[in-house]
Amino acid sequence: MKNQKLQVWIWPLIIVGMILGVIMGVYFFNDSTNNLSLAISIPFGAVLGFIIFYLLSKRNKRKSGNTPSFDERNTLMMQQFLVIAQNVIMLAVGTALVISYAKGITSINIEVLIVCWMILFILIGLGALVAKRL
């Protein structure tokens, strides 16, 4: 019962959190105009994401009855995937750092780091999705 209540509240909380985060980010860090039009894209994306999630969950419910979407096997597979992902990422980052140092690179742009982090985040997310489906 507790889990069901949490599931109901988790999406509105994520959406409200994203909207607040973006508005605060634009307000505090956008030094020129405080242009809040940038903030519209994020809640729009969140709402669109929610609609897609809702439609998919409806379809799944019709297809597989009242079965849960996550169980002990999924948890185990997710744990195994995250352990493997963690080791691969640590190895890859270490290798990239050593290669960069050997090439004589001594500094790196924060923008490049953000892009790398985003790519990593997307890859882990997609991997988790595949691991859950197996």
Added chain:
Amino acid sequence: MKVINHIREVRQRKGITQIKLAEDLQVTRQTINAIEKNKYNPSLELSLKLAEYLDVPFTSLFYLDKSEENAE
């Protein structure tokens, strides 16, 4: 040693579908399928639930495959 189970035979004998079993035990249908194909060993809790649900003794539902040990 590999753990073998008779869940599929017992389930089919009782006329229960994978979806019904999954719904009643609150696991995914894929998990039931993986257990029946001996690709996944369920937790002790789920194993006991399966034995209770199918109304068969635990030891007749799950057993150790000793053929590998004998082959060695």
